[in-house]
Amino acid sequence: MEAIKTLDLCKEYPDTVAVKRLNLEIFEGELFALLGVNGAGKTTTIKMLTCLTRPSGGDAFVCGYSILRDAEKIKALIDVSMQETAIARNLTVAENIRFYAQLNGQSREEIDKTTAYLFDAFELGKVKDKRAASLSGGWQRKLSIALALVTHPKVLFLDEPTLGLDVIARREIWKTIRDLRKNMTIVLTTHYMEEVEALADRLGIMKDGELLFVGSREELYRKSGKESVEDAFIHVVGGGDLDA
């Protein structure tokens, strides 16, 4: 069953078209990677699917609800971790989690359970009393992603979750994402091809707001005649043929 389905989804700004008639299906329990060069329309797509930006045309359904008509219902079922580290800097790690859980209406017992779960899943317990601003970049990003799980979303959007992190921190976040995928649908945007190879079930390649390819890695290799995601990606965005 589809967790996300877009129908001719468009986003136009006065000076540019960010997303052009996007038709895409992402299935429940899948980890779907959206690839593209800068300005391809990945983040705009995520912002529309998370009801942060209203589309100029078309519609999309998240867990069966329309982003045009059912934004409140969708917001209760999803969460997002944007590419910038989005944390409360002067709050401790534990306070950050409690704050976001309270804001989303969780009871005291639920907050305790959520906090314990996230301490365990992200190993945040060891830094729980540290202020977020004093953490390393890797820990801050972990906390930022952990906050997106406070609401126990059915669909999680991760916009470039490992951007700017060193290789060790990136691998740790990959491990966490692999563990998460058992329980939810994940949509991930990234610039890192090895991230796609390590994590994604299927991928989509965008360029200038258009979706050029959707499918599995194996399909991408077969259609592009290449043997790595990076080579295939360069082939596709460079205008190369995709032989069926």
Added chain:
Amino acid sequence: MRDSIKRIRTLAGRNVKEILRDPLSLIFMMGLPLFMEVLFFFIFHKLTAQFEIRYLAPGIAVFAQAFTTLFAGLLIALDRGTSFLTRLYVSKARSYEFIFGYTLSLLPVALVQSALFFLVGGLLDPSFWSVRFLWGILLCGVTSLLFIGLGILFGAMCSEKSVGGVSSAVIAGQSILSGMWFPTEGLGDGFLTALRVLPFKNATMLIQNAVNGYGDFVADMLCPLLIVLAYTAAAFALAIVVFQNKMKRA
């Protein structure tokens, strides 16, 4: 409604922690004005009536509030710049809840500020003690809304790099145009008109009159209060429009 109040309390609680855990905000909102109050009192109070504690303490109380514009603006601009607000937009919170959250976090700070400066004023000159302090503290809550509203507006409009400069204009405005550092009699008509129509001197006059007593209620209290409230309403109305606009374009 109950859920909305809970969310506002949660947002306000977080904002209070963010601001008060930043040592710079404590230095500028409390430490620096307090230092100025004591220093200017000791140096100048025998030379000119301007620096008698009955004028100086209420003037400093309003001057210190101008820093809430800077720190509210910085907090919001940083929240926007780091996508923290974008994350919160995905939550159930509404735009008015964010505005209330930022406002209610700074209101108690303004009340504590004014109480502190009146208290220290009373210690510096015991003849200053008055039950009217309570009236002054209450009205400081009202004048602080002007500076908080401006801070929310600037934070919603400006980047974290530019918000400091824009907010500094308010601090400079409150310093120069409040009339607390120099006598305004004898200044040109244009300057005096600017002082009368802008909120800075009116806010200072309102608190000075509240604490020291007044002659004509309409001229000394009601008019300055209405001018401050008009600017406050305009600042909040603009802040709400800009904030909602930013939420739509998150």
